[in-house]
Amino acid sequence: xxxxxVLLIGLDDASEAAVRSAGEDHRYAVESHPRLGEGLVALQxxxxxxxxxxxxxxxxxxxxxxxxVGEARAGGVVLVxxxxxxxxxxxxxxxxxxxxxxxxLSAEAVTALLGAMEVAGRRVPLEAAGVAEGVLxxxxxxxxxxxxxxxxxxxxxxxxxxxxxxxxxxxLVARAIHEASGRARAAFIAVNCAAIPExxxxxxxxxxxxxxxxxxxxxxxxRFERAGGGxxxxxxxxDMSLVLQAKILRALQEREIExxxxxxxxxxxxxxxAATHRDLARLIADGEFREDLFYRLAVVRVHLSRLRExxxxxxxxxxxxxxxxxxxxxxxxxxxxxxxxxLLEDHDWPGNVRELRNVLERAVLLxxxxxxxxxxxxxxxxxxxxxxxxxxxxxxxxxxxxxxEKLHLTSVLASVDxxxxxxxxxxxxxxxxxxxxxxEHGIDPNA
Numbered sequence: 001x002x003x004x005x006v007l008l009i010g011l012d013d014a015s016e017a018a019v020r021s022a023g024e025d026h027r028y029a030v031e032s033h034p035r036l037g038e039g040l041v042a043l044q045x046x047x048x049x050x051x052x053x054x055x056x057x058x059x060x061x062x063x064x065x066x067x068x069v070g071e072a073r074a075g076g077v078v079l080v081x082x083x084x085x086x087x088x089x090x091x092x093x094x095x096x097x098x099x100x101x102x103x104x105l106s107a108e109a110v111t112a113l114l115g116a117m118e119v120a121g122r123r124v125p126l127e128a129a130g131v132a133e134g135v136l137x138x139x140x141x142x143x144x145x146x147x148x149x150x151x152x153x154x155x156x157x158x159x160x161x162x163x164x165x166x167x168x169x170x171x172l173v174a175r176a177i178h179e180a181s182g183r184a185r186a187a188f189i190a191v192n193c194a195a196i197p198e199x200x201x202x203x204x205x206x207x208x209x210x211x212x213x214x215x216x217x218x219x220x221x222x223r224f225e226r227a228g229g230g231x232x233x234x235x236x237x238x239d240m241s242l243v244l245q246a247k248i249l250r251a252l253q254e255r256e257i258e259x260x261x262x263x264x265x266x267x268x269x270x271x272x273x274a275a276t277h278r279d280l281a282r283l284i285a286d287g288e289f290r291e292d293l294f295y296r297l298a299v300v301r302v303h304l305s306r307l308r309e310x311x312x313x314x315x316x317x318x319x320x321x322x323x324x325x326x327x328x329x330x331x332x333x334x335x336x337x338x339x340x341x342x343l344l345e346d347h348d349w350p351g352n353v354r355e356l357r358n359v360l361e362r363a364v365l366l367x368x369x370x371x372x373x374x375x376x377x378x379x380x381x382x383x384x385x386x387x388x389x390x391x392x393x394x395x396x397x398x399x400x401x402x403x404x405e406k407l408h409l410t411s412v413l414a415s416v417d418x419x420x421x422x423x424x425x426x427x428x429x430x431x432x433x434x435x436x437x438x439x440e441h442g443i444d445p446n447a
Contacts, residue, residue, distance in 0.1 A: 005028055005029040005030070005031065005046070005047075005048050005049055006019060006023055006028045006029070006030050006031070006048060006049055006050045006051075006052065006114075007031055007032075007033075007039065007042055007043065007048045007050070007051045007052070007074075008030065008031065008032040008033070008039075008052045009032075009033050009035075009036060009038075009039030009051065009052065009053045009054060009057065010033075010034060010035070010036060010039070010053065010054035010056060010057040010060075011032065011052055011054055011080055011103070011105075012054075012103055012104055014103075014104035014105070015052075015080055015103050015104045015105040016030075016032050017107075018104065018105040018106055018107040018109075018110050019052060019105060019107075019110050021107040021110075022107045022110035022111040022113075022114055023110075023114075028049060028114070035057075036057045036058070036059050036060065039051075039053070043068070043071070043073050043074055044073070046073070047073045047075065048073060048074060048075045049075045049076070049114075050075045050076045050077075050078060050098070050114065051068060051074045051075060051076070051077050051078065052078045052080055052105075053065070053068070053077060053078070053079055053080065054079075054080050054081075054103070055079055055080065055081040055082075055088070056081075056082065062091050062092070062094075062095045063095075065077055065079065065092060065095040065096065065097055066095040066096060069095060069096030069097065070096070076098035076099075077096065077097045077098055078097065078098050078099045078100075078101060078113065079092050079097050079099070079100045079101070080101055080102075080103050080105060081100060081101075081102060081103065082102070082103050083102065083139065083432075084100050084101070084102045084139050084144060085138075085139050085144075086136055086137070086138055086139060086143045086144055086146070086147045087147070088100055089144040089147045089148055089151075090147035090148065090150055090151045090176075090180070091151075092151075093147070093148045093151030093152060094151040094154075094180070098113075099113055100144070101113070136169055136172050136173065136176060137313070137316050137317050137320040138310060138312065138313030138316050138317060139312050139313065139316055139430075140310040140311065140312035140313045140430070141312070142304075142305045142309065142310050142313075143310060143313055146173060146302055146304065147176070149300065149302055150173065150176050150177050150180055150302075151180065153177070153300045154176075154177050154180035154181040155180075155181055155182060157271055158299040158300050159252065159271070159272045159273070159274070159296065159297050159298075159299045159300070160174075160177060160272075160273045160274070160297075160299070160300045160301075160302060161273075161274050161275070161276075161294075161297045161298040161299075161300070161301050161302070162174060162273065162274070162275040162276075162301075162302045162303075162304065163275070163276060163277075163280075163301070163302070163303050163304070164275075164277065164303055164304030164305070164306075165277050165304075165306050165352055166277045166351070166352065166354070167307075167351045167352035167353055167354030167355060168304040168305070168306060168307065168352045168353060169304060169352075169353050170235065170275040170277075170304060171190060171233060171235060171275070173302060173304065174188075174190075174231070174233040174273040174275065175188060175233075177231070177273055178230065178231040178233075178271075178273075181231070181271070183229060183230045183231055183271055186227075186228070186229035186230030186231075187226060187227055187228075187229075187230040187231075188227075188230055188231050188233065189223050189226050189227040189230065189231070189232050189233065189270075190233040190235060191204060191205065191223050191232070191233065191234055191235065192235045192236055193234055193235060193236045193237050193239055193240045194235075194236035194239035195236075198241055198244075201240070201244060202244055202247065202260055203216075203220060203222065203260050204222060204223055205222050205223050205224055205244075205247075205248075206222040206224060206247070206251075206257050206258065206259055206260060207219070207220045207221045207222030207224075207225060207257075207259040207260065208220050208222075208259050208260035208261050208262070209259050209260070209261040209262040210261075211261065213260070213261065216260075216261065219259070220259075222257070222259065224251060224257050224268045224270055225257075225266065225268065227270035228268065228269050228270055229269055229270075230270060230271070231270065231271045231272075231273060232270040232271070232272050232273070233273050233274075233275070234248070234272060234273070234274040234275070235274075235275050235276075236275065236276055236277070236278075237274040237275065237276050237297070238276035238277070238278035238280055238283055238289060239276075239278070242288070242289075242290065245289065245290045245293050246290065246293075248293060249290060249292060249293045249296055251268065252272060252293075252296050252297075253296065255267060255268055255269075256268060272297070274297045280294055306349070306352055307349040307352040307353055307355075307356060308348045308349050308428075311345070311424075311428050311429055311430050312430035312432075314344060314345055314356075315341065315345070315430065315433060317353060317356055317357075318336060318341060318344050318356070318360065319336065321356065321357050321360040321361070322336055322360055322363075322364060322372055325360060325361050325364040325365075326364055329364060329365060331364055331365075331367060332369070332370050333364055333367050333370060333371070333372050334370045334371070335370060335371045335372070336371070336372045337371055337372065337373045337374065338402065338405075338437075338440070340363075340372055340373050340374045340376070340377055342374075342401070342405060343374045343377055343379075344356070344359075344377065345428065345429055345433070346428075347379050347383060348383050350383065359377060359378065359379055360372075362378060363376040363377050363378070364376075374401075402441075405437070405441070406441040406443065409423075409427075409434070409437055409438060409441060409443060410441075410443055412426050412427060413438065413443065413445045418444075418445035419445075420434050420435055420438075420445060423445075
């Protein structure tokens with residue numbers, strides 16, 4: 001990386017120790033400053049391989065990050081935050097930051113990052129408009145990676161293909177791409193290709209001329225034209241017929257269309273984002289989807305994992321939707337009980353975020369005081385992500401849920417020698433949730 005030195009500004013003691021340990025592995029000198037002003041002076045005095053900057057310092061805003069990235073002296077800029085979020089990850093990526101990491105840092109994570117930076121080098125900052133708040137909620141590594149991709153590609157005209165199971169939020173990602181692009185002031189037009197009958201879909205997309213078919217009493221402008229200067233979102237494109245696929249491919253290649261029943265070639269200026277829950281590779285193998293269209297759509301690919309695979313997002317989403325529906329319906333709900341959160345975390349959510357949203361909307365309506373409880377949550381309690389096994393030693397049916405939770409958490413932590421990360425993997429929870437529950441139950445993981 002050239003400079004062979006790493007600058008730390010405002011990091012906590014544990015994070016600083018982790019960077020120093022990783023720096024030794026990569027033979028980097030490490031210099032630390034507790035205050036922003038001191039760190040900025042150090043940036044003017046020499047060049048650095050990487051700059052680790054705490055978001056807890058006053059004055060640390062995205063404009064500062066963008067300025068540091070623009071200065072070669074800073075090297076790769078890494079933001080360190082006590083609680084990462086998808087919004088922060090995307091804004092930081094757009095500002096040109098190399099990475100966003102949660103404090104306290106681990107030596108393993110920093111070692112991996114420094115190794116990747118040695119190979120990849122600095123990244124060119126992406127200039128794009130900000131994304132509206134509240135588009136997607138969550139802080140899981142999977143979702144933050146999605147937002148980083150959004151930040152990197154939004155300003156380009158490239159087509160994007162979003163894949164993932166139904167209910168994972170594909171349209172929200174498409175809207176985030178639109179809002180973060182230079183097309184944000186123009187229209188975002190969404191078409192569900194599976195919901196419109198085949199004989200009407202072509203007219204919906206391309207429009208038609210008067211008299212083109214029975215009932216065409218006037219010219220109709222199609223979605224491609226209406227999305228001019230903006231974004232056209234083709235949802236469930238895997239359900240489109242081969243005939244229409246060929247016409248979509250031609251529109252993307254030629255950047256022009258013809259209305260049904262017309263001969264005039266009409267130039268189009270719509271950025272296309274497509275989505276599907278189907279396995280396009282299998283459809284291609286079965287001859288049901290055009291391979292050339294797939295490659296034309298998948299210039300950039302984004303995949304959304306199922307909710308059960310994004311454990312860190314469950315709590316964020318639960319709090320978000322509870323607060324939202326409480327405000328929508330004028331309810332005084334201010335809390336979610338631990339037992340309710342545990343119940344939500346245990347469910348496998350076959351309907352993903354859409355199912356969670358519906359469950360919480362009903363739960364809020366059923367509450368009568370300031371707390372949403374497990375009794376308010378109506379789900380199939382046989383659908384759980386927790387493996388069944390032998391009854392815990394010390395368990396009895398007379399125990400409360402809190403007592404059982406403490407017993408199980410103690411057992412899991414003991415089985416992994418108090419390692420929070422491995423316990424989180426076993427429990428299917430975010431490590432922060434495991435730490436919080438251990439503290440609430442008075443469990444010392446290192447005991």
